[in-house]
Amino acid sequence: MTPTDQAYSEFYAIGKEILTHPVYQRLKSYIHHGETSVFAHSVIVAYLAHRLSERLNLDTNSVVRGALLHDFFLYDWHEEGKRVRKPLLKKHGFKHASYALENAAFYFSLNPIEKDIISKHMFPLNMKPPVHLESWVVNLVDDYVTFFETFKNMKDDFHSLLQYVNERIADDLSLL
Numbered sequence: 133m134t135p136t137d138q139a140y141s142e143f144y145a146i147g148k149e150i151l152t153h154p155v156y157q158r159l160k161s162y163i164h165h166g167e168t169s170v171f172a173h174s175v176i177v178a179y180l181a182h183r184l185s186e187r188l189n190l191d192t193n194s195v196v197r198g199a200l201l202h203d204f205f206l207y208d209w210h211e212e213g214k215r216v217r218k219p220l221l222k223k224h225g226f227k228h229a230s231y232a233l234e235n236a237a238f239y240f241s242l243n244p245i246e247k248d249i250i251s252k253h254m255f256p257l258n259m260k261p262p263v264h265l266e267s268w269v270v271n272l273v274d275d276y277v278t279f280f281e282t283f284k285n286m287k288d289d290f291h292s293l294l295q296y297v298n299e300r301i302a303d304d305l306s307l308l
């Protein structure tokens with residue numbers, strides 16, 4: 133997928149309220165997969181999910197907002213278990229969707245589709261399946277992005293897309 137200024141501008145206009153929020157910006161300081169921060173990961177998931185949902189004629193506003201907030205858990209999950217061992221079902225993989233929803237609902241006003249996207253993005257690890265097609269799109273894009281971030285053999289075009297979107301975001305945020 134080639135990045136374009138128009139696609140980026142549409143994406144940024146929808147995501148601006150979240151992207152510029154000071155608490156959301158804290159996601160830049162947490163590493164997620166490989167060398168990618170939770171911020172950069174969420175941005176690229178939301179950007180790709182936006183493009184896909186546009187083609188499918190879905191609710192692009194909810195897709196971008198839900199995707200930006202799907203991993204809004206505000207801690208370093210790599211530190212988990214270093215001090216206290218947790219039972220499997222209490223570990224990050226199982227719990228972070230509900231933490232993200234709690235934080236997202238505290239800082240932003242969410243519609244039912246956005247709540248579904250955030251709370252169901254770890255299906256089938258979390259057993260309740262998504263209700264909305266918008267949530268399926270984010271679920272699939274999240275898995276796709278995570279795969280490339282975790283296994284460093286990213287395709288060149290994916291890597292340059294990630295760089296493009298994150299550099300544009302950095303430029304826009306520096307203008308504030």
Ligand SMILES: [Fe+2]
Nearest residue numbers: 202203228253
């Ligand atoms: Fe997640």
Ligand SMILES: [Fe+2]
Nearest residue numbers: 173202203274
């Ligand atoms: Fe994710």
